[in-house]
Amino acid sequence: MRFYFSLLAAFCMGLTDPALAQSPLAGSNLPPELRTLYISEANECRAMGGRFVADPDGFVTKVELNGDGKPDWIVHRAGLYCTSGGFSAWCGTAGCSVEIHLSQGNRLRSVWEANVRGIVMTDLPDGR
Secondary structure (H helix, E strand, O other): OHHHHHHHHHHOOOOOOOOOOOOOOOOOOOOHHHHHHHHHHHHHHHHOOOOEEEOHHHHEEEEOOOOOOOOEEEEEHHHEEEOOOEHHHOEEOOEEEEEEEEEEOOEEEEEEEEEEOOOOOOOOOOOO
């Protein structure tokens, strides 16, 4: 439980301002679950008549959160932009949509999702 409180506190402590960039390989180095999510967001933008612009480094952050030695991921939709909806497709006055995906065996499991106004990753002194 302390893990979630630490993470929530880290999410509420600052603002991020990811740069926008286009990449023809965007999303290609992601785990299958996140690649599917990335493609879904791109399709949603195109369905709104827009062009999908994304910063793959701003969209996901690879971290180790659960101590199993396998990568866990934080998805932060502030790294996405749709020309027909802008950031508002994923962000609003309550912040931007953020998800935490933890490794579980050979797959990822979504364990948390909420709108937040910023993310600050912090290494705590006791290794949490």
